[in-house]
Amino acid sequence: xxxxxxxxxxxxxxxxxxxxxxxxxxxxxxxxxxxxxxxxxxxxxxxxxxxxxxxxxxxxxxxxxxxxxxxxxxxxxxxxxxxxxxxxxxxxxxxxxxx
Amino acid sequence: xxxxxxxxxxxxxxxxxxxxxxxxxxxxxxxxxxxxxxxxxxxxxxxxxxxxxxxxxxxxxxxxxxxxxxxxxxxxxxxxxxxxxxxxxxxxxxxxxxxxxxxxxxxxxxxxxxxxxxxxxxxxxxxxxxxxxxxxxxxxxxxxxxxxxxxxxxxxxxxxxxxxxxxxxxxxxxxxxxxxxxxxxxxxxxxxxxxxxxxxxxxxxxxxxxxxxxxxxxxxxxxxxxxxxxxxxxxxxxxxxxxxxxxxxxxxxxxxxxxxxxxxxxxxxxxxxxxxxxxxx
Numbered sequence: 001x002x003x004x005x006x007x008x009x010x011x012x013x014x015x016x017x018x019x020x021x022x023x024x025x026x027x028x029x030x031x032x033x034x035x036x037x038x039x040x041x042x043x044x045x046x047x048x049x050x051x052x053x054x055x056x057x058x059x060x061x062x063x064x065x066x067x068x069x070x071x072x073x074x075x076x077x078x079x080x081x082x083x084x085x086x087x088x089x090x091x092x093x094x095x096x097x098x099x
Numbered sequence: 100x101x102x103x104x105x106x107x108x109x110x111x112x113x114x115x116x117x118x119x120x121x122x123x124x125x126x127x128x129x130x131x132x133x134x135x136x137x138x139x140x141x142x143x144x145x146x147x148x149x150x151x152x153x154x155x156x157x158x159x160x161x162x163x164x165x166x167x168x169x170x171x172x173x174x175x176x177x178x179x180x181x182x183x184x185x186x187x188x189x190x191x192x193x194x195x196x197x198x199x200x201x202x203x204x205x206x207x208x209x210x211x212x213x214x215x216x217x218x219x220x221x222x223x224x225x226x227x228x229x230x231x232x233x234x235x236x237x238x239x240x241x242x243x244x245x246x247x248x249x250x251x252x253x254x255x256x257x258x259x260x261x262x263x264x265x266x267x268x269x270x271x272x273x274x275x276x277x278x279x280x281x282x283x284x285x286x287x288x289x290x291x292x293x294x295x296x297x298x299x300x301x302x303x304x305x306x307x308x309x310x311x312x313x314x315x316x317x318x319x320x321x322x323x324x325x326x327x328x329x330x331x332x333x334x335x336x337x338x339x340x341x342x343x344x345x346x347x348x349x350x351x352x353x354x355x356x357x358x359x360x361x362x363x364x365x366x367x368x369x370x371x372x373x374x375x376x377x378x379x380x
Binding site: 007010011014015016017018019021022023024025026027028029030031032033034035036037038039040041042043044045046047048049050051052053054055056057059060061063064065066067068069070071072073074075076077078079080081082083084085086087089 | 111115116118119120122123124125126128129131132133135136139142143146147149151152153154155156158159161162163164165166167168169170171173174175177179182183185186188189190192193195196197198199200202203204206207210285312315316319322323326327329330331333335336337338339340341342343344345346347348349351352355356359
């Protein structure tokens with residue numbers, strides 16, 4: 001599906017996007033944004049599901065199962081923590097200090 | 100792969116990027132995480148229809164319920180001041196998941212070497228590299244969590260520590276090359292993962308509490324990279340894009356955070372001075 005040069009282009013463009021998207025972030029948002037990007041790589045749960053679905057031996061299934069547990073923890077925990085942190089920005093006043 | 104899955108993964112990638120963009124402005128930050136959350140839910144749901152999945156749907160659902168449930172419960176009840184270590188532990192889980200994907204795929208390749216031909220050699224190398232990075236992010240994040248949570252009070256330092264750390268890294272890299280070249284069985288794989296995990300521990304051990312957020316951000320970027328690499332192994336565009344975006348954004352964020360503390364990243368990782376070093380005296 002994604003081959004050679006096309007993969008390289010995706011990598012390059014996604015890298016620039018990641019850089020540009022947060023290049024002017026205020027200091028107050030450093031920690032919430034770290035948490036937010038931590039949530040985004042929770043997409044690993046999708047890969048873990050595919051890996052578990054392909055597993056055949058018991059060992060593979062066990063590791064695949066653990067991977068899905070960990071990936072789901074990353075996604076759900078990352079979301080809740082980010083959401084709770086950003087709750088403090090609800091009234092859009094910047095005087096509240098971040099944790 | 101079906102058009103529905105492809106389209107959903109595409110939408111997820113767009114939602115993630117827009118979400119991160121919104122999260123970097125105080126007024127829109129809150130809606131940003133919701134956008135990204137919608138993308139995540141969409142991607143997870145359509146993956147149940149993924150054509151390469153040949154069963155184990157029950158196990159999958161059970162694993163999501165266990166992992167998601169525990170994370171939900173712990174994230175809801177933790178105090179606001181304890182947030183950084185929670186980010187560390189969830190980040191570590193992501194790194195562990197990436198390592199787990201690599202382990203499953205490498206075990207499959209060891210059992211059936213013809214899979215390398217269909218996967219491609221590049222995917223094999225990237226998979227091994229992702230396994231190394233993911234494992235380091237996993238064990239390093241666990242140490243970071245233990246330190247911030249007060250379970251590990253002191254920064255651990257001993258003679259020739261940097262040499263030992265480098266030796267472990269060298270051994271892990273050599274074993275990784277062996278794995279990628281010869282696709283050996285479970286024992287070598289086990290050793291490889293063990294050394295990668297040990298390296299992560301060694302990186303995080305000497306770093307004191309005050310510098311930890313910067314290091315967590317670094318591990319966060321590493322997990323992103325590992326996810327992107329496992330995305331190549333599984334031919335999963337959503338993982339490649341999300342992982343790379345996080346890898347780049349996380350690296351920049353790490354530098355920005357270090358700068359905000361008036362430290363350079365190099366100092367934090369290799370010089371080991373500052374408020375943290377007081378703890379050992």
